[in-house]
Amino acid sequence: MASVALGGVSKRFGDTVAVERVDLEVADGEFLVLLGPSGCGKTTLLRMIAGLEVASDGAILIGDRDVTRVHPADRDVAMVFQSYALYPHMTVHKNLAYGLRRRGMPKREIEERVAETARLLELEPLLARLPAQLSGGQRQRVALGRAIVRDPAVFLLDEPLSNLDAKLRVQTRNELIRLRRRLAVTMIYVTHDQVEAMTMGDRIVVMNGGRVQQVGTPLELFDRPNNRFVATFLGTPQMNEIEGRLSRASRGVEFVAEGIQFELPISAGSEHPRDVLLGIRPHHLWAAPDAVPGRVSLGRGIVEFVEHLGNESFAYLTIGGGQTIAAEVEAGSTLSVGAVLELTTVPERLHFFDLATGGRLDVLQDVGSDNERTPVGAREIHGEGAGSDGDDD
Amino acid sequence: MKVVGHKRGRVALVCAAALAVLATYVSVASGAPGNATQKRDSSTITFLVPEYSTKTVPYWKDTIAAFEKANPGLHVTLQSMGWQQAHDSTAQMIAANQLPDLVNTATIWLPEWVQANAILPVTTDIVPAAVQSRFVPALFQKSALYKGKNYGLPIAAAARGMFYNKTLFKKAGISKPPATWNELLSDAVKIKKKTGAFGYAFDGKGVQAFRYFGFFLWNNRGQFFTSKGKAAFNSPEGVQALSFLIKLTKTGAVPNPSGVAAEDIEPLFLAGRVGMWIDGNYFATQIASKGQGLQYGVSPVPVSRTGVPSVTWGVSDTLVIGKNANIPVVNKFISFIYQPSYRTTFDVNEGFLPLLAAQQSLPEFSDPATAAFIKLLPQSRFDPLNPNYSKMQTLVTTAMQKALTGKATPKAALDQAAAAFNKLAGK
Amino acid sequence: MSSLPTPTTSRRLAELRGVAPFLAPAVVLVGMFMFYPIGMSVWMALNKVDQFGHFSKFVGVGNFTSLFSDGDFRSSIYRTIIWTAAVVVVTTLISLFLAVVLIRRFRFRAVARSLLLLPWATSLVISTLLWQWIANPDFGALNHLLSSIGISHDRIDWLAEPSHSFPLMIGIAIWASIPPTTLMLVAGLQGIDASLYEAGALDGAKGWHTFIDITVPQLRPVLAVTILLNVIFVFNSFPIIWVLTQGGPAGQTDTLVTYLYKQGFQLYQMGSAAAVAIVIFAILLVFSIVHTRLSWRGVLQEKDERLW
């Protein structure tokens, strides 16, 4: 077990900048998730930590040791590859034992460790098989086992679940979470799947275009996205975005967009009026025939179609400016296309971003306190989406 | 249902297999007799020539063009091949019944072609009497004579003699070329000792190797074959000849014969590093072009002891007539090419000796080397015609190599070869 | 027990019925170009046949018994095995080394690769003639080289003594076999999943261990194929020996192929030559079967494929 620290790490492939000036600290025993769209540099960053790529700039520390130029064999890290990369010519047993053998561990100890790992991952009946004789899930477990058996300082995983079918993925995800609790080892986990990230990570690093966008706990990222990218990347359905203008009003500030106008009871900051982007998650926008008193109304919208996800339903509505936005409706409600609904929300759930830079504007800091979240109508508004655990009774 | 399907699958496979066999038969069947009965164009003949040198094919193209110009409406199709393939290509053509009308072939192969019933004996239909009388009589009558019939016309003649390096002889203090084996041996050793060059060299490896035994066999009154065509090379004369070659080799005055073929020795002689070497008169052409002023002479091959008649191994290649030949055109073509002017161009190009009486006095053949060879011609003996001649070559060469490398005594080696020969020849 | 075909059998038969029309042309071609010649050779080997292809007499196994009573034939078998084993083993080792070097990136790699292919630039006969010239005792580069670096000032007659010529010819055959072998191995190396090396590196493998534990096992199928092909080619290789020594002196450098050639095209014993061909065929067949059994054991499993 060890901590990992990256300082100003960059990686360039010719003209492509895969990773740009990343600073990161991973605590000993932490489960850190690297999250971002495909091609954003997650794998490259992970491979630099593993030593499979040499950083173009910056330094990498594992524990107190600078390993920037150390051979992968000498870093005491283990990695689970997306393709698993099991040795096709070795049995499961040999696959597990190989890393220990190379490190000169006595034979008896190797046997013990392999047996223990096999028991942990329920690989015992498969030990004599070749990788080709295993199912996808079994191969995945062997790949995991090959890393676990070594008891490495740092455990790296590159989209280990992406090759599994949906059901197996959920199952393995839960196993991984359990395993992780038992092993209490430093893990860096790459994924492009936000559900995986939100459910597994102690902290999440959101990356885009080779740069770190935000680092934080799943809830921090969900509730206080640093910028437009993080805000829209996390959460399904995607956050609604409405361009508009914030300006001083009689009772605070006023947001005006085409066909939308509402006021927020906050003291205006210095920089009004300004062009902004209003972000509202569909989970936080309620569409109903009648307005709910005490909530902010965004006006009316015409239902275009309704999406039923089982325990929740979303309507896609055209609002005044002709823009389509998504809002939650009563689960399973039988709304006809063309119905006119009232859209309401609570001010605490609104996000404002600078229209030009996409950076977060803390307009609403004055509404409530920073960290204490207001459970106004939370139950109705949230449904059971990600990030709702904080609201549980 | 299953059974029906099963059966149909098998039937399809059987059909396919049967088709394969049928197709093969058809292709084989159409290969052989189809061409034999092929109707031929009455104004065309085909002529197959081996390449003596790069000048051969152009020469024949020019000559054919002249012939076609002089005989409008007649055509000669020229085919050529390397000497290396000549025997096997010809045998294959015979096997396929596709032998051309005229073939320039090695005389030693005549018995094979005759046995295969592939060529015609010469008659006045093919070679008019007037053309026959143009030749040096001995060459026309003797070189292609097999079982009492003349199976072709000489088309190239050469003689072999011993080339010796006059400069090396002088350095070694030798005044005249050796006439007997003993003299050959002592002169060879002298040259090696005094000059460092090899005294004598012979081919123990290449296709000519058996001749370098034969020169000694014949100059010791030996023969390759008995009159009945059985092996005679293992006679006491033959054993003496081979023993002498071994004795000569053991002096160290001769390059290891297992390692050198004629092609390797010729440049060595040209470089002045071999004192004596038996070769055909055509080698004189090479010396003239590449010898850089090498001083050499030509002498008869030494005999085993004084009193034994000296024999020179003559060379003749023969023009044979395919059994399906288009006689009228062949007749015209032969009469045309055996004119002194065409013959002389050919002989000079390739370094051969004149075949026609009218050529002998021409200035083209008056240089000393050629004159020396023309003088040797009367002593020449040609390759004996035996249908199993090429088997003898291989067996004798192997016997020479066995004896020379000490794997067998000369007698054992030759006896073994003779036994093998008689078995292969069915004698 | 039912006489009905088992499910697998009947499925296979159904498959067969479906593919038969597509199979037919291949069967015809294979029949024409493989089984017919093989059948002819076997028939020839049982007869006395002259150079014109006339079958004069059925002799049964006579050709074989006289072959095996010939000491030169028996030593040709032995020599062919030495020849093949030496050439294939050394070629494989050198080519493996070269292939590993050549897939790395380095300066002048392109130059190195084209130099490697040089022996391939001309036909084997031509390059053997070149070697003949190099080995010429009087004018050749080899003796010149030996004397200029002071190893030997003798006139070494490379092609006269079997003890010199046979190793030299083995060397030339190795030289000629390296380019295609290396090329195949390079292709094989490039086909190895790079992530295996990365997994290996993380598992602590470096250098030699990477080679032994990952490269060699992953290359095994390609190695097996190159070895099999090389054995067949080298066993049947004709030009080098024929150009340099014609199997001589006195058959002391004959391999089965040159022996066959002499039987067929110098002594015109076509039946006997066909018998030699059958012996060659039999030896290679046995080798191929044993080789395939040994070297492909487990490989198909590893690739998750089954032979039908």
Ligand SMILES: Nc1ncnc2c1ncn2[C@@H]1O[C@H](COP(=O)(O)OP(=O)(O)O)[C@@H](O)[C@H]1O
């Ligand atoms: N070996 C390489 N050579 C060139 N470009 C590369 C290489 N590896 C990755 N890249 C580029 O770097 C960027 C980041 O890739 P990667 O780290 O694999 O992204 P991710 O894992 O987030 O999908 C991509 O644009 C990719 O094309």
Ligand SMILES: [Mg+2]
């Ligand atoms: Mg990736």
